[in-house]
Amino acid sequence: MGQSQLKLFMKEYNEQLQNELKNYISTLNAPEILKSAMDYSLQAGGKRIRPILLFATLQAFHQDPKKGLETALALEMIHTYSLIHDDLPSMDDDDLRRGKPTNHKVFGEGYAILAGDALLTYAFQIIAQTPHYEDHLKVKLIEWLAKGAGPEGMVGGQVADIEGETKNLTLEELQNVHKNKTGKLLAYGILAGAMIAEATAQQLEILQQFASHLGIAFQIKDDILDVEGDEAKIGKKVGSDSAKDKSTYPSLLSLDGAKEKLQYHIQEATKALNKTGLETDLLQEMVTLIATRES
Amino acid sequence: MGQSQLKLFMKEYNEQLQNELKNYISTLNAPEILKSAMDYSLQAGGKRIRPILLFATLQAFHQDPKKGLETALALEMIHTYSLIHDDLPSMDDDDLRRGKPTNHKVFGEGYAILAGDALLTYAFQIIAQTPHYEDHLKVKLIEWLAKGAGPEGMVGGQVADIEGETKNLTLEELQNVHKNKTGKLLAYGILAGAMIAEATAQQLEILQQFASHLGIAFQIKDDILDVEGDEAKIGKKVGSDSAKDKSTYPSLLSLDGAKEKLQYHIQEATKALNKTGLETDLLQEMVTLIATRES
Numbered sequence: 001m002g003q004s005q006l007k008l009f010m011k012e013y014n015e016q017l018q019n020e021l022k023n024y025i026s027t028l029n030a031p032e033i034l035k036s037a038m039d040y041s042l043q044a045g046g047k048r049i050r051p052i053l054l055f056a057t058l059q060a061f062h063q064d065p066k067k068g069l070e071t072a073l074a075l076e077m078i079h080t081y082s083l084i085h086d087d088l089p090s091m092d093d094d095d096l097r098r099g100k101p102t103n104h105k106v107f108g109e110g111y112a113i114l115a116g117d118a119l120l121t122y123a124f125q126i127i128a129q130t131p132h133y134e135d136h137l138k139v140k141l142i143e144w145l146a147k148g149a150g151p152e153g154m155v156g157g158q159v160a161d162i163e164g165e166t167k168n169l170t171l172e173e174l175q176n177v178h179k180n181k182t183g184k185l186l187a188y189g190i191l192a193g194a195m196i197a198e199a200t201a202q203q204l205e206i207l208q209q210f211a212s213h214l215g216i217a218f219q220i221k222d223d224i225l226d227v228e229g230d231e232a233k234i235g236k237k238v239g240s241d242s243a244k245d246k247s248t249y250p251s252l253l254s255l256d257g258a259k260e261k262l263q264y265h266i267q268e269a270t271k272a273l274n275k276t277g278l279e280t281d282l283l284q285e286m287v288t289l290i291a292t293r294e295s
Numbered sequence: 296m297g298q299s300q301l302k303l304f305m306k307e308y309n310e311q312l313q314n315e316l317k318n319y320i321s322t323l324n325a326p327e328i329l330k331s332a333m334d335y336s337l338q339a340g341g342k343r344i345r346p347i348l349l350f351a352t353l354q355a356f357h358q359d360p361k362k363g364l365e366t367a368l369a370l371e372m373i374h375t376y377s378l379i380h381d382d383l384p385s386m387d388d389d390d391l392r393r394g395k396p397t398n399h400k401v402f403g404e405g406y407a408i409l410a411g412d413a414l415l416t417y418a419f420q421i422i423a424q425t426p427h428y429e430d431h432l433k434v435k436l437i438e439w440l441a442k443g444a445g446p447e448g449m450v451g452g453q454v455a456d457i458e459g460e461t462k463n464l465t466l467e468e469l470q471n472v473h474k475n476k477t478g479k480l481l482a483y484g485i486l487a488g489a490m491i492a493e494a495t496a497q498q499l500e501i502l503q504q505f506a507s508h509l510g511i512a513f514q515i516k517d518d519i520l521d522v523e524g525d526e527a528k529i530g531k532k533v534g535s536d537s538a539k540d541k542s543t544y545p546s547l548l549s550l551d552g553a554k555e556k557l558q559y560h561i562q563e564a565t566k567a568l569n570k571t572g573l574e575t576d577l578l579q580e581m582v583t584l585i586a587t588r589e590s
Binding site for chain 2: 029030033034081085090110111113114116117121128135147151152159162
């Protein structure tokens with residue numbers, strides 16, 4: 001019953017998001033090959049966890065999820081650009097992403113880099129241009145997005161992750177890498193939704209705690225899937241972390257230890273949610289989805 | 296006399312810009328290697344034409360050029376990111392930039408891509424965060440910057456430029472490539488300065504014409520330098536365009552034809568300037584500088 005509520009919600013908003021992503025690219029006054037490269041990776045989208053967190057947070061505030069549309073588009077574009085650049089030969093050198101050839105395999109490295117650059121830049125343009133937000137809200141949304149995605153967020157985390165490949169990280173260092181690499185942009189979905197809904201400072205603080213536990217849980221689950229996931233479902237090879245001797249939650253804590261830690265953060269995320277006083281059914285189901293996903 | 300006024304102005308504001316670029320990177324809470332890679336290319340800066348256009352435009356409105364500082368930082372960061380990505384092996388594959396090894400030659404391709412991504416993202420963060428602008432101005436500055444730098448601006452122009460390498464372009468197509476690839480970000484310096492100075496719609500329109508002619512003149516001069524420039528002064532090989540059989544102003548118009556066209560756009564730029572009713576001495580000297588530069 002609960003699960004199907006989220007399923008319906010995801011189906012509805014993912015479809016809208018998918019259509020709007022297509023619209024926003026197709027109306028661009030830009031070379032067709034660039035638009036194709038941008039569109040290719042946007043349409044290869046997975047579960048759209050970040051935008052759905054944003055929509056579900058608005059729902060929790062009894063606000064129309066559509067109020068988050070432009071921000072969700074921007075967020076998904078930035079997430080997608082990061083995947084395109086991460087997959088490049090000079091980075092992770094991946095040929096497949098979600099079971100499909102990676103962007104540079106289809107369009108070549110040069111265009112893949114430029115498609116990523118274009119998605120990143122366009123994300124800020126979309127928020128700045130929308131007629132649906134007040135200027136003050138736009139500025140906050142852009143500021144937080146840049147912080148979450150830039151050198152103090154995702155890009156910084158990606159660099160720390162590359163550096164960490166040749167070191168044995170402590171648990172704290174590992175957590176710090178992931179807080180920046182994936183945590184801040186996941187959290188952005190929740191916090192942007194809260195800002196659009198005009199959350200109080202106290203609500204923002206509790207949601208920040210929620211987002212922090214959710215982000216750690218997300219990464220632990222990712223690491224577990226790399227050990228015991230199903231390649232067909234993940235759409236890429238498993239065991240790539242241990243092949244690289246990379247520090248992960250299972251390598252530092254053992255697989256069972258990682259699973260225990262996952263449970264701990266799931267519980268803490270739920271506790272935080274319960275303190276918000278909001279209608280959190282969908283967000284709670286998102287927690288479960290993230291903890292039990294198979295890809 | 297005139298020339299020395301611009302020289303003094305450039306010396307003063309380039310020094311401030313250089314220092315602030317350093318400060319803004321050094322205070323980042325990010326991995327040292329990322330900060331070094333960002334800083335390396337920022338400090339390898341040339342004449343800083345874009346920020347100087349911004350400062351000089353503020354001066355033309357009798358405003359303190361320092362009001363443009365954060366926007367100038369953002370603009371120079373975006374220009375610098377574009378050079379880092381353009382130099383990559385999968386793009387222009389350049390080993391030298393302004394006589395120094397290119398970013399990927401020093402830091403490796405992966406970090407060079409990430410340093411570029413970080414500079415691009417940080418640029419928007421800086422404008423969003425400054426306490427010196429009203430929200431309405433921030434939104435406009437961000438919107439125009441993203442438009443000038445993204446798929447409808449610089450990145451789109453870069454893609455069109457790559458596509459154009461294998462075609463014979465008409466003069467109109469060539470002009471269109473450059474309008475996006477370099478013109479819009481050059482124009483941004485002027486238009487951002489005007490927006491910060493609260494220019495009227497009419498002033499903005501005239502300055503837009505000025506910027507358009509200046510941008511074309513800039514590119515024609517670039518193409519001429521690639522034919523008859525001094526390698527030691529340019530800091531890279533000349534003749535790279537003709538080696539690639541690339542459409543350029545000299546290849547389409549002959550060298551003399553290109554020089555004539557340069558003069559035409561210089562005159563039109565000057566005419567537009569004279570219509571603004573502003574104190575345009577510095578901007579006029581910038582026109583001369585751009586038309587007569589040796590690198």
